Amino acid sequence: MLNRVTAIILLVALVSANFSRYFVYAGFELNRNYIATKLCENRDKPWLHCNGRCYFMKKIKQAQESEKNDERQSQKNLFQEIFFLSATSIKFHTQLLRKIATPYYFAMLSVSQNSIFQPPRA
Numbered sequence: 001m002l003n004r005v006t007a008i009i010l011l012v013a014l015v016s017a018n019f020s021r022y023f024v025y026a027g028f029e030l031n032r033n034y035i036a037t038k039l040c041e042n043r044d045k046p047w048l049h050c051n052g053r054c055y056f057m058k059k060i061k062q063a064q065e066s067e068k069n070d071e072r073q074s075q076k077n078l079f080q081e082i083f084f085l086s087a088t089s090i091k092f093h094t095q096l097l098r099k100i101a102t103p104y105y106f107a108m109l110s111v112s113q114n115s116i117f118q119p120p121r122a
Contacts, residue, residue, distance in 0.1 A: 020063045028056045 016023065028035060035052035037043060042050040 020067065021060060024056070024059045024063050028052065028059070 032052055035055050036050075039055045040050055040052045041054045042048045
């Protein structure tokens with residue numbers, strides 16, 4: 001039960017992060033009258049027929065910049081992770097090779113070098 005709830009929460013978080021512009025648009029459409037009367041920058045100028053679109057465009061721009069910043073941060077984290085892993089993996093492999101003897105050398109001696117592999121006949 002807990003796994004299912006956790007999975008649903010993670011799915012909702014992923015969808016909301018990827019479709020934030022659509023949620024802004026849906027919020028604008030649902031609250032169009034309130035935005036036009038209370039939040040619009042041009043509510044004092046009814047001849048412009050803005051009807052809250054200035055507020056909507058501002059929110060869309062904020063969502064795009066937020067996505068762009070998230071993308072930059074994820075690229076930065078990915079770069080740091082790759083750099084860190086490449087630096088540590090070299091050390092790890094050299095330490096591993098010092099401690100573990102490779103057993104494949106003895107197995108190669110039993111196979112004849114001159115024989116050619118042929119599949120079994122039916």
